[in-house]
């Protein structure tokens with residue numbers, strides 16, 4: 001591809017000469033280590049390092065042209081200055097890979113919680129009804145049925161356009177994180193359907209306030225195609241605000257929720273059986289689901305409503321809904337021989353912990369023993385609320401370690417002690433070793449009790465613990481087998 005074609009629709013601060021514009025480029029890299037001969041290197045001022053520092057390294061590796069934000073002169077090769085390197089990277093990636101999102105049905109899912117669950121549920125509904133789907137998100141990326149590990153929930157724009165160009169799937173279902181939106185990882189993408197699950201306090205260390213967090217989420221809805229539709233959970237206060245905003249802008253909104261003005265409305269939900277009575281276009285009918293909890297009622301409505309918008313007949317979908325059994329690490333239930341039950345759940349926000357413990361209570365738990373911790377380097381403002389909810393709902397809670405990231409164990413344990421003294425109660429104790437905490441909880445459980453382990457879900461442990469296990473699931477199996 002010629003540089004001239006690569007730069008289409010990019011706002012340039014300086015101009016390249018006509019000879020440079022006709023050069024053929026072989027690829028794009030945003031990391032100097034990935035540069036090959038004939039590439040364009042895009043320098044990004046990042047959170048940890050500054051790509052502009054690596055320009056010489058990129059030149060040594062054979063880059064033809066450098067794109068960056070800083071005013072730089074005197075390079076041995078052409079330099080192109082742009083307003084925003086991350087944005088320019090997305091547009092270049094789109095041009096290089098031939099605008100791959102144009103050919104697909106693009107579905108973006110955003111919100112604090114429920115993105116992964118809604119993605120896989122939607123994939124299940126669509127594939128059961130004859131469509132092929134790619135899924136891009138937290139657990140993995142699935143393209144043409146092939147699974148690969150994902151580095152981020154929302155990949156960099158370069159990785160994303162490459163994935164899209166490789167995909168032969170009809171529909172792309174992707175989780176869209178607020179970090180991804182803020183960092184222009186979606187630049188060059190347009191959506192047919194944009195889904196909003198909910199918004200709760202999270203990542204406020206990054207976004208500063210709920211208002212800013214909301215504004216960032218809103219960016220995805222400004223990337224809807226002209227005939228695209230927003231599917232919004234209108235029971236969430238921010239979902240209401242989003243609906244009003246989008247309607248004012250003349251965008252098409254499909255609302256789900258409990259109120260009478262919703263396009264897909266839950267008239268009644270029976271939590272013990274996960275049965276819903278729903279109303280759609282003045283018709284009321286029953287929907288049976290295998291997914292526990294009110295939060296999954298909302299996820300089901302989001303996925304079901306989007307499938308209806310894609311034209312799948314109601315009867316076919318109603319057959320598919322009960323067959324979706326859930327996602328790895330999200331309310332994963334094991335029954336133990338001592339008559340107790342263990343749940344592993346990825347809840348790591350106050351609302352998610354609350355939904356999880358409430359669901360367990362509604363399943364008839366005699367006693368709830370809750371094991372959880374807090375991630376180092378992640379928004380500490382949510383910790384007190386998570387602890388207060390656990391202290392209220394559980395009969396016993398054990399505070400333990402989650403991923404420490406760059407925080408030391410001593411620092412985290414000190415914070416657990418401080419939080420427990422301020423927001424906890426007599427039901428709580430602290431066992432820093434996560435595997436020992438889980439072992440203790442399981443050993444204490446009796447018939448009818450539920451042990452609820454939240455925070456890590458499907459993920460492997462970042463640090464090693466006393467028991468020789470690498471995930472909550474493995475620890476549970478180890479404890480059961482050691483009995």
Ligand SMILES: CC(=O)N[C@H]1[C@@H](OP(=O)(O)OP(=O)(O)OC[C@H]2O[C@@H](n3ccc(=O)[nH]c3=O)[C@H](O)[C@@H]2O)O[C@H](CO)[C@@H](O)[C@@H]1O[C@H](C)C(=O)N[C@@H](C)C(=O)N[C@H](CCC(=O)O)C(=O)O
Pocket residue numbers: 030031032033043044045046047048049050051052054151152153154155156157177178179180183185
């Ligand atoms: C803090 C943050 O969000 N960082 C993201 C950001 O990194 P960055 O661009 O700032 O990277 P950097 O390391 O400072 O490097 C700057 C530039 O120098 C370049 N470089 C660097 C070294 C070198 O030798 N040569 C070189 O050229 C790098 O390639 C980069 O272009 O852009 C990268 C590419 O898009 C992301 O992978 C990276 O995500 C990091 C790994 C991360 O952990 N992010 C988390 C916070 C995140 O994004 N999470 C959300 C989900 C949140 C949730 O819902 O829980 C997600 O979507 O994953």
Ligand SMILES: Nc1ncnc2c1ncn2[C@@H]1O[C@H](COP(=O)(O)OP(=O)(O)OP(=O)(O)O)[C@@H](O)[C@H]1O
Pocket residue numbers: 111112113114115116117118138153175197198295296298299329330331345346347348351352353355356457
């Ligand atoms: N609709 C929902 N509302 C509130 N909480 C939910 C909802 N759906 C799931 N949860 C809770 O959030 C946890 C994570 O769910 P899921 O992975 O689907 O969300 P996510 O948005 O992809 O999360 P993340 O961004 O952290 O990957 C679940 O284990 C559950 O506790």
